[in-house]
Amino acid sequence: MDADRVTSGESTPQLTVVLADDHLVVRAGMRLLLSQDPAFDIVAESSTLPETFLAVRRHHPSVLVLDLAIAGQSSLRSIPELLEASPHTRILVLTMQGDPAFAREALRGGAAGYLLKEAAAEELLGAARQVAAGATYVQPSLGAHLAVADLATSRAGADDLLTAREVEVLSLLALGHTNQEIAGRLHISVRTVETHRARIRDKLDAETKADLVMAARERGLLP
Template identity: 80%
Template structure:
């Protein structure tokens, strides 16, 4: 099988996707999951960084789903080059690297989203939809760790420190989830979510969603 494989479908969905992973089985799994949504058209697959760059230059996909390790080569530092090759392409990192430092660096380099391979199938679909729509996405559990890690750095205000749960709620809030959706995802009551929101607003001095987004970005949770 070629490292880059064009896939010609009978229809032309409005979200084109390139899958970059050096494991054939992983690519097959991603292709199977994304094909559940008729809005997605998998236009190419790649297993190396050079082939990924060629695929992006050739297809200018809406979304590039990118592993951080391709054939033994880190793709983290290549995100700006991939972005420059196709500025309208949104890059969703899908990786086993759960260290918040990798997520922070990927987002700073230009990635639109960061998702762990352990995520549920529905989360991959949702994350791909969100980045394709122009939003940022960080897996909520990792977003919480990013917030906590940022607050552990020198100069972080102690009175603004978020708990892990508050970090999860903040991450979901800035991604556009309602109180009910957050409650469902975290398996808590809506009242509990409202309490967390109030505490987050008080700690961060955030009165609006724009304030929350700014606070999340400052904590490395968004690009």
């Protein structure tokens, strides 16, 4: 392990940190930045996954700053195991991987934060403070991409939820047609229209016609 120390005495800060990255220069930069806040104490550094597990098990740090690629190995799938080894540790991923899919997978695995190495120095310090305080932090630019991707997913899910006939009924309802008019246009009975309407209402969790149309539009089912 590149560095491994435990501070002692009354000078020991409240929040302990382990830095996991296989680049010495990167770790030195992180150490310098985090040392600006007296609340943080870098108790260990690691350059491989086995070293990271050893440091986490030994120190149970408040924060683990973790690269997703360490010495040729992906640490993404190790996040749940690291948390199992130290349940109270908050993991802040610091990586070059800007793909929202990696961020989503890391957060699902239990990471408390996701930050790109291109971020400003102050952002790393702020992110570390936030995750240590129990919050979740995602780099704003990446968070926007995640929000768009999640919205697209929810829209696709809602579209799959309704049948083709229900989408037709919903579209006509949004245009202001009555049940009788919809029945005539689709060549079905009024009772069938009412049944479709009830099913649509249940699926979209919308009570009134206005709620139903709004829910459909929010999910991308209507223009």
